Every structure is written in structure tokens, then in C-alpha cells.
Amino acid sequence: MTLEAIKYKSGQLQILDQLLLPAESKYIPIDGVKDGWNAIHKMQVRGAPAIAIVGCLSLVVEIYDKQYDTKAALAAEIGEQLEYLVTSRPTAVNLKLAADEMKALSESILSKDDIDVDEMRRSIIKEIECLLEKDISDNRAIGEHGANVLLKGVDRPLQLLTHCNTGSLATAGYGTALGVIRSVNERNLLEHVYCTETRPYNQGARLTAYELVHDKLPATLVTDSMVAALLNSRKIDAIIVGADRVAANGDTANKIGTYQMAVVAKHHGVPFYVAAPFTSIDVAISDGTCIKIEERPDHELTHIGGQRIAAPGIGCWNPAFDVTPAELITGIITERGVLKPSEVATKVRR
Numbered sequence: 526m527t528l529e530a531i532k533y534k535s536g537q538l539q540i541l542d543q544l545l546l547p548a549e550s551k552y553i554p555i556d557g558v559k560d561g562w563n564a565i566h567k568m569q570v571r572g573a574p575a576i577a578i579v580g581c582l583s584l585v586v587e588i589y590d591k592q593y594d595t596k597a598a599l600a601a602e603i604g605e606q607l608e609y610l611v612t613s614r615p616t617a618v619n620l621k622l623a624a625d626e627m628k629a630l631s632e633s634i635l636s637k638d639d640i641d642v643d644e645m646r647r648s649i650i651k652e653i654e655c656l657l658e659k660d661i662s663d664n665r666a667i668g669e670h671g672a673n674v675l676l677k678g679v680d681r682p683l684q685l686l687t688h689c690n691t692g693s694l695a696t697a698g699y700g701t702a703l704g705v706i707r708s709v710n711e712r713n714l715l716e717h718v719y720c721t722e723t724r725p726y727n728q729g730a731r732l733t734a735y736e737l738v739h740d741k742l743p744a745t746l747v748t749d750s751m752v753a754a755l756l757n758s759r760k761i762d763a764i765i766v767g768a769d770r771v772a773a774n775g776d777t778a779n780k781i782g783t784y785q786m787a788v789v790a791k792h793h794g795v796p797f798y799v800a801a802p803f804t805s806i807d808v809a810i811s812d813g814t815c816i817k818i819e820e821r822p823d824h825e826l827t828h829i830g831g832q833r834i835a836a837p838g839i840g841c842w843n844p845a846f847d848v849t850p851a852e853l854i855t856g857i858i859t860e861r862g863v864l865k866p867s868e869v870a871t872k873v874r875r
């Protein structure tokens with residue numbers, strides 16, 4: 526059985542509530558854009574690709590059975606709802622890029638006299654529905670390219686380390702960085718995978734560990750503060766992480782803690798890879814300083830499972846992401862191959 530974060534059929538959308546995992550597996554209905562926005566904002570669904578897909582599918586749910594008098598009315602609704610959805614979380618670019626694409630499609634249909642309002646609605650719905658399958662096939666391709674690059678010239682099983690959750694729960698299925706690890710495992714060449722706890726929200730301990738146990742992969746959990754010791758004492762062949770936004774120069778925003786892992790990897794001479802689809806790459810921004818880093822509420826730092834663990838009264842700083850400079854990144858594994866950070870701008874624009 527594969528893990529499914531997003532269930533969609535004919536205008537009906539449900540998501541696995543990731544706030545309840547791993548204690549409880551419960552699907553909740555997303556009955557329109559407002560529900561989609563809330564689920565993304567509250568992190569019931571999270572991970573850059575999954576956020577984009579759920580956001581866009583919530584628009585499908587919204588418009589599926591509604592009647593619009595004119596194409597202009599439908600285009601206005603699509604535009605407004607997408608503008609609203611992209612305000613749910615600021616750092617990951619995937620939803621913004623998908624929203625821009627859907628708005629452009631809707632604008633282009635608007636000027637076609639031979640397409641009526643119902644056909645326009647069906648075209649937009651069909652385009653969004655395709656995102657699910659495309660994400661899975663992109664992830665499979667990322668997995669293949671990633672396994673090829675990691676195993677090049679190597680004839681023994683690998684020990685890998687990953688951060689946050691980039692698997693089936695963060696995407697439509699299979700995963701990006703976790704997809705690479707799955708792909709290495711499918712070739713029987715995974716010795717061991719380590720995953721970080723990923724404080725403060727514990728996506729590693731709650732979600733990645735859940736996926737690794739579910740798939741019966743040989744896996745061990747470490748805290749984020751153990752990474753330097755891990756690289757010093759056990760042979761780690763590579764670190765692979767996901768991305769929320771890759772800038773034109775290759776600087777990469779990802780879950781908080783990624784940057785320090787890249788610094789430690791450089792010190793130990795361990796290759797540091799980012800695995801991400803083209804939909805996580807934002808060539809409109811020159812470098813990582815242009816990326817808005819989301820700051821999350823204090824209670825995510827001071828409490829675990831509703832239980833206070835920090836001294837009452839202490840101040841908190843809780844950035845959800847950090848930016849790893851391009852020079853610390855060995856390669857960016859995409860569905861179209863592995864890019865050097867310096868190649869991102871030209872290859873993606875092309």
C-alpha cells in the first residue's frame with residue numbers, strides 16, 4: 526500500500542491531516558478554496574509540491590459545480606481565488622508558479638471566441654487535475670537521475686542522510702529527496718538512511734520516519750544537532766534534501782536546518798544534493814536574498830504535542846526555512862537531469 530497525502534476524484538478532495546500523524550491517519554474533506562487555504566496555512570498539508578496541488582485542486586472543488594454567466598466572470602473568480610491561495614504560505618514557490626500558469630491559461634481562453642464558459646471551466650479543471658500525475662512522474666524521474674548520480678562509479682550500498690519530509694506526504698507521491706532514496710533502495714543499493722528529527726515541527730520524526738517505517742527501509746532517526754557527529758563517526762555518502770524555492774543562481778530555500786547541514790557537509794567533504802522539480806525553481810529572482818522566509822508562531826517552538834517544553838516567558842525566533850548558498854550545493858537533481866547550481870538560470874529558462 527502506498528501512502529497517499531492527497532485523494533482526489535471528480536471534484537471531491539480529501540487530504541491526510543498531517544498534524545495528526547503519526548498517531549492517527551485521518552482524511553479531511555477540502556470543500557473549496559477557503560478550506561484549501563486553511564489546510565495549507567495550518568500545515569495539515571505541507572511540502573512545496575503538495576501545497577501547490579492541494580491549493581489548485583481546492584479551486585477545482587470551488588468551481589466544479591458552479592454556474593458562471595460569462596467567461597469573464599469565471600476568469601475573475603479564478604484570478605481572485607488563486608491570488609488568495611498564494612497568501613497561505615510565502616516561501617515555497619510551487620503554488621505561485623502553478624497559480625500564474627492557471628491564470629495565464631484562463632486569460633488565454635478568455636480571448637478565444639470558439640470556447641464557451643463551460644468548456645473553459647472544463648479546460649481549467651482538466652489542467653489542474655493533470656498536476657497530480659505529472660508530479661508523480663516528475664518525482665520518479667528525479668529518483669532515477671538521483672540514483673544514477675549517487676551510484677556513479679560506486680559498487681557498494683550507500684548510507685544517506687535527509688532532512689525534513691520530502692516523500693509521498695509532501696508531494697502527490699513517491700517524493701523528491703525521499704524519491705531518490707526510494708530509487709536507490711529499489712536498486713538494492715541502500716545500506717542505510719538517516720533522517721533528522723527536523724525541529725521545531727518534527728517533520729522528520731513524525732512524517733519521514735513514518736514513511737521509512739511504512740516502506741521498511743533500513744533507517745535511523747537523529748536529532749538535528751547530531752549531524753556533525755554523524756558525519757564525523759559514520760560513513761555518510763551523501764546528504765539529499767528537498768527545496769521550497771531555488772533562485773536563478775542556485776541558492777536554495779528549504780526547511781530550517783538545511784543550511785547548517787550543508788556547511789557541515791562541506792567540512793566533511795560529503796556531497797550535498799538538492800532534489801526538486803522545475804516547479805520549485807524561481808528564475809525570476811536572482812538569488813536567495815530575494816526569498817521571503819516564513820516565520821511561524823512561537824508555540825511551534827515552545828510546545829510539543831500541546832505540551833509546553835520551554836520556560837514560560839522566553840522570547841522565540843521561529844523561521845520555518847533557511848537559504849543554502851549555491852556554493853555549498855553539489856547538484857540540483859531535477860526531473861530533467863542533475864544541474865550544477867550555476868546552470869539553473871540557463872537550463873530552466875530554456
Ligand SMILES: CSC[C@@H](O)[C@@H](O)C(=O)COP(=O)(O)O
Nearest residue numbers: 571572573689691695767768780
Ligand atoms: C518535496 S518537499 C520540499 C520542501 O517543501 C520540504 O523539504 C520542506 O521544507 C517542507 O516544509 P514544510 O514547512 O513542512 O512545508
